[in-house]
Amino acid sequence: MNAYTAPDGSIHLSDIPPVVQELLESIPLHAESDSAQVEARFFPDPIAPEANDPVAEDWKAFVVPDLHSAFLSARQTVAADLRNLHPQEDAKGLAMEIPRAHLDDWLNALNQARLAIAAEFRFEEEDLEEDPSPHDDSPRSLALAQIHFFGVLQEYLVDQME
Amino acid sequence: MPTTTLPEEKTSEKIDHDAVWNVVVHNDPINLMSYVVLIFMRVFGYPRERAHKHMLEVHHKGRSIVWTGPREPAELYVQQLHSHLLLATLEKAPAPE
Numbered sequence: 001m002n003a004y005t006a007p008d009g010s011i012h013l014s015d016i017p018p019v020v021q022e023l024l025e026s027i028p029l030h031a032e033s034d035s036a037q038v039e040a041r042f043f044p045d046p047i048a049p050e051a052n053d054p055v056a057e058d059w060k061a062f063v064v065p066d067l068h069s070a071f072l073s074a075r076q077t078v079a080a081d082l083r084n085l086h087p088q089e090d091a092k093g094l095a096m097e098i099p100r101a102h103l104d105d106w107l108n109a110l111n112q113a114r115l116a117i118a119a120e121f122r123f124e125e126e127d128l129e130e131d132p133s134p135h136d137d138s139p140r141s142l143a144l145a146q147i148h149f150f151g152v153l154q155e156y157l158v159d160q161m162e
Numbered sequence: 163m164p165t166t167t168l169p170e171e172k173t174s175e176k177i178d179h180d181a182v183w184n185v186v187v188h189n190d191p192i193n194l195m196s197y198v199v200l201i202f203m204r205v206f207g208y209p210r211e212r213a214h215k216h217m218l219e220v221h222h223k224g225r226s227i228v229w230t231g232p233r234e235p236a237e238l239y240v241q242q243l244h245s246h247l248l249l250a251t252l253e254k255a256p257a258p259e
Contacts, residue, residue, distance in 0.1 A: 046240045047252045055237065055252070063241055070245055111197065111247045118192045125191035151194055158196045 001093075005160050009100030016085070016094040023149055024096075025082055028075035030146075031112035037119040042112070043067060071112055077105035103157055110154040117143045181254050183236040185229040188249040189220050201246045202228065205239060230255055 002014045016024070031038070043064045047053045085096045098106055117123075121143045131148075133141055187198075195217055202213035206229060219226035228250075229239055236252055243250035 042247065044244065044249055045251070046237070046244070051254070053252075063244070067245060107197065108246070111193065115190075115192050115247055123192070128191055147192070154194055155196055158194065158200050161200065 003156060009103075009160070011098040011100075011103070011157065011160060012095070013098070014088060014095040015092050016096070020149075021085060021094055023146060024085070026146070027109050027113045027150065028079040028082070030116040031071065031075060031109070033116055033120060035120060037122070038116045041115050041119045042071065071108065074105040074108040075112065077102050078109040081106075098157075103161055107154060107157055107161075110150045110157070114147050114150050114154070117147050123147070178233075178254065181233070181257075182230055183233050184227045184253045184255045185236050185239045185243070186225050186251050186253050187216070187220050187228050187243065188251065189224045190249050193248060195221065198248065201243070201248060205242045205246070227253075 001016050001020050004012050006012060031042070045056055046059045046063070047055055049056070081096065081098055081102055085094045087093075088095045118128075121140055123144070127144065128147065130144065198217045198220065199210065199213045202208050202216055203210060206213075208216070216226045216228050229236065233252075240250045240252055
């Protein structure tokens with residue numbers, strides 16, 4: 001896959017092979033999980049429980065629904081951009097464009113995907129230091145590969161935004 | 163004459179608005195370092211060097227006090243950090259001696 005930034009700040013991805021297409025299309029799906037681990041990671045307490053502070057209850061009532069909406073909106077933007085994946089004229093793969101105005105949503109959705117996968121598989125810091133093995137097709141190894149791929153894409157987008 | 167029972171005041175649930183509050187960011191190995199720096203620059207308006215210093219403190223020490231001040235803006239900062247999926251909490255700053 002190739003990526004370049006156009007003068008208007010939009011990101012153009014090209015030469016996307018089917019396996020990368022599948023990875024990209026999975027970005028908005030990972031955070032759809034309703035597992036307790038993902039929920040806890042996405043909506044952490046704003047203050048330690050032992051502080052016995054009323055903000056914790058207000059947070060659940062007022063802030064968490066807003067966060068839910070914001071995260072969903074970011075995923076929907078990414079899903080809409082991904083529907084524009086199209087075959088290149090030279091048939092080398094697929095291509096797509098990420099408009100400059102959508103970069104924040106992409107960063108957010110990529111972060112959601114990485115955090116959701118890590119929460120589901122309970123990855124720790126040392127797990128992330130491993131390189132995924134091409135000979136290991138276990139779900140855990142594939143999940144690690146996804147986290148790394150999304151990280152590379154996220155790093156590229158951060159670079160373009162600075 | 164009817165009597166009125168006043169609700170028991172829950173002293174533990176009082177918010178000390180006169181206190182000074184810290185916004186603390188906690189380590190999360192999943193968030194990219196460059197992403198955390200970008201978010202600190204955006205949310206707090208910090209220059210890159212200061213944002214980078216806080217990111218390294220989070221990474222090496224597990225936490226960094228990224229902002230200190232009144233309660234209301236502290237809550238808003240925590241909310242903004244959560245919207246970027248950073249682990250952040252409010253903590254009452256120790257009273258000055």
